[in-house]
Amino acid sequence: MKIESVDAKIFHHKTNQSRDSDGHAHPGPAIDATSALLVISCDDGTTGNLIARPGDVEDSLLDQFVRPLLLGQDPMRPEAIWNSLYKWQRGSAGKLTDRVLCAVDLTLWDLIGKACGQPVWKLLGGYRDKIVAYGSTMCGDDLKGGLATPEDYAQFAEWMVKERGYRAIKLHGWMPPIPGAPDVRKDHLACAAVREAVGPDVPLMLDPNHWYSRADSLWLCQRLEELNFHWIEEMMEEASLSSYQWLTSRTPRINILGPESMTGKHWTRAEWAANGACDMLRTGVWDVGGISPALKTAKLAECFHMSCEIHGTGAGNMAVAAAIPNTTYYERGLLHPFINYEEPRAHQNRIDDEMDSEGFVHFRNEPGLGQDLNLDYIENNLD
16 A cells, blocks of 8 residues: 555635634634645545645645655555654755644544554554543633623633533633733633632633743732642743743642643653653644654653643544543633534534533544544535
């Protein structure tokens, strides 16, 4: 079996989410959008598919970096292919990003699963067949009845726990360009309101503004310790390892989780663990360049007796969460009072991460990553 083609199909669809000038998602009226279907095909007819951002799978990128390395290769050797792509990153003038590596890696794993007739999460280790999901909110906004006030967060959190069945919640605070943001004290008020609404026993986490000072970060962590929050993440620029060492040493009653967006894949995360910059390690397939480096991060965390919490939603992150023993939750979202998260998008027959009434996401036994894509819709709406 050899890889015969690598293609990206750009297609049109509607979305009720838009991004602000800092890239944060918010609900809004339906607008036109585009996504991409990355397809890797072999000479025996086996294919792997993945939904990706068009910019991550542009034909110029595939033609310059991906096709020369993949065409004619054995798809059952994903580690060799990943390393070949990684070694080309340095000389790519910044074009071959971790997100490009991730898109290729996930598509290969989908192909491998289909070729073997097995779900990817079992091929990776199959530690568990279900996991508790935490509800991860969108960032705060200025929408009436949305997430504009601490009371809005509290009401939404109460619904998430009592009506939908979530067993844990993570808040994203208000961030620029929302007027008045960032405001460390407003973040605290939202956290306090949610704690009062859901009671003392529901695990709560916070992802606040990413560029708070040391002083504001320490103040907020101390307030969250009083509220018995489980963890806080990315409250400062992650390039400053010493700032996180400083903060972690001063906040014994809340876990510092990281790094999330810092470059350097599993090597950076090893430095954080070895140098006491966090209590729990963070990884995610889109952050570190695919399943291969995400698994390496989890295993190095295990060597330090640390949990490795997975950042982000989607089939690739689900496969990693299912495969490893040292993670606690699956991040489900982003959630908002105005968004029906359970509704499949036009290119999906079902969402990847269906959740039962008890708050568990179950891992499915279909071969591949577990996506159920409406390929007819995609073909009928090509760019």
